[in-house]
Amino acid sequence: MNSDQRAAFITRRQFVTSSAAVLAASGFARDARANEYLVERPQQSGRGPFRVIIDTDPGVDDALALLLAMRSPELKIEAITPVAGNVPLELTLPNALRMVEIAGRADIPVAVGAKAPLMRRLVTAAYAHGENGLGGAVFPEPKIHPVNQPAAELIRQIVRKFPGEVTLLTIGPLTNIATALNLDPELAGMVRAIVMMGGSLSGGNITPAAEFNIYVDPEAARIVFQSGIPITMVGLDVTRKTSLTEEHQRQLQAGQNPVSQAAATIARNALQHNRERGFVVGPNMHDSLAVAGFIDPSLLKLKEYYIDVETTGELTAGETLGYSPDAGDLRRRPGMEKDAAATNMPIRGSAPTLASTRTSPVVRDKFVPNASVAVNVDSARFFELLIGRLSGKQ
Numbered sequence: 001m002n003s004d005q006r007a008a009f010i011t012r013r014q015f016v017t018s019s020a021a022v023l024a025a026s027g028f029a030r031d032a033r034a035n036e037y038l039v040e041r042p043q044q045s046g047r048g049p050f051r052v053i054i055d056t057d058p059g060v061d062d063a064l065a066l067l068l069a070m071r072s073p074e075l076k077i078e079a080i081t082p083v084a085g086n087v088p089l090e091l092t093l094p095n096a097l098r099m100v101e102i103a104g105r106a107d108i109p110v111a112v113g114a115k116a117p118l119m120r121r122l123v124t125a126a127y128a129h130g131e132n133g134l135g136g137a138v139f140p141e142p143k144i145h146p147v148n149q150p151a152a153e154l155i156r157q158i159v160r161k162f163p164g165e166v167t168l169l170t171i172g173p174l175t176n177i178a179t180a181l182n183l184d185p186e187l188a189g190m191v192r193a194i195v196m197m198g199g200s201l202s203g204g205n206i207t208p209a210a211e212f213n214i215y216v217d218p219e220a221a222r223i224v225f226q227s228g229i230p231i232t233m234v235g236l237d238v239t240r241k242t243s244l245t246e247e248h249q250r251q252l253q254a255g256q257n258p259v260s261q262a263a264a265t266i267a268r269n270a271l272q273h274n275r276e277r278g279f280v281v282g283p284n285m286h287d288s289l290a291v292a293g294f295i296d297p298s299l300l301k302l303k304e305y306y307i308d309v310e311t312t313g314e315l316t317a318g319e320t321l322g323y324s325p326d327a328g329d330l331r332r333r334p335g336m337e338k339d340a341a342a343t344n345m346p347i348r349g350s351a352p353t354l355a356s357t358r359t360s361p362v363v364r365d366k367f368v369p370n371a372s373v374a375v376n377v378d379s380a381r382f383f384e385l386l387i388g389r390l391s392g393k394q
């Protein structure tokens, strides 16, 4: 496939992505009138199991997300692929192995991912996750080992083995996923969907512009957003509403199983870390929300956007831009949402510089959504699911 063919392929795939059939298949219902995806209940009973690969950088909230996933019968976890992010790979890899061991799920292959972003030096978030990535919670060295294939290769093999079936749950920087897509140009067309913790349409957390996962590897994120794979973006817009509390910690502590006890230890350390650093908010369960939103889509309210990633800004790299003809100042009054001027909204970039060969600010002629972005969350029901699953109550 040459680059022109690939561009046409992506355009077609993006068109298909926005179709009701794909959305229904991915478990989200579309309310055409509001152009939003609303609850479709009941979802939980009988949903799945779905084949998933979890790409992760544990990470306090990753650790709890992994434990949640491994206790959820809706998921058939084909692999876990640690990547450098919150802390270096030397820590995210053993942290992932520890969680697999604690959950008694040594059947799940864990594959070694990327040590560094595609084109940048690694920036970590030890300030939020502690030097060991688990808020300082100490667990024994894992006894189990990763498989031989590198993460990107294992992702490729699994997706090719089950074309159209595998959802990528990505809760770290997107380096492994972009590497897999770069290895195999046909792979994007075989991935069922991506459910991503990442991005924000309402400001960042590591810079005013960027959410951490996208900030760490914006070039990888851009490859993923432009891949044509149907994406659900669970970003800071909703994950900011998932602060863990002392009460949640007590509920985990009361759970009489190794998973609940480990989660309680991590939660206790994370709360203490947050308190000592004086953070007013959090610790937020960003990654667990992405996993929970896949398990039970009725937790999230979604809206279609065209998402692009800033990669060249001196201060803003990793910012996710959300284009929509019916958001912000561009929205039309009822009855005019389908006006040609609205639906033909071009995607506008920065004004061309004198030195550039680009002469127009328009980077795409027409709005075609490439992601469903979570714009609201039922936080109470999210925590019921998270704490219930971890503590063994549901």
Ligand SMILES: [Ca+2]
Residues within 6 Å of the ligand: 056, 057, 058, 059, 061, 062, 085, 086, 171, 172, 287
């Ligand atoms: Ca993470």
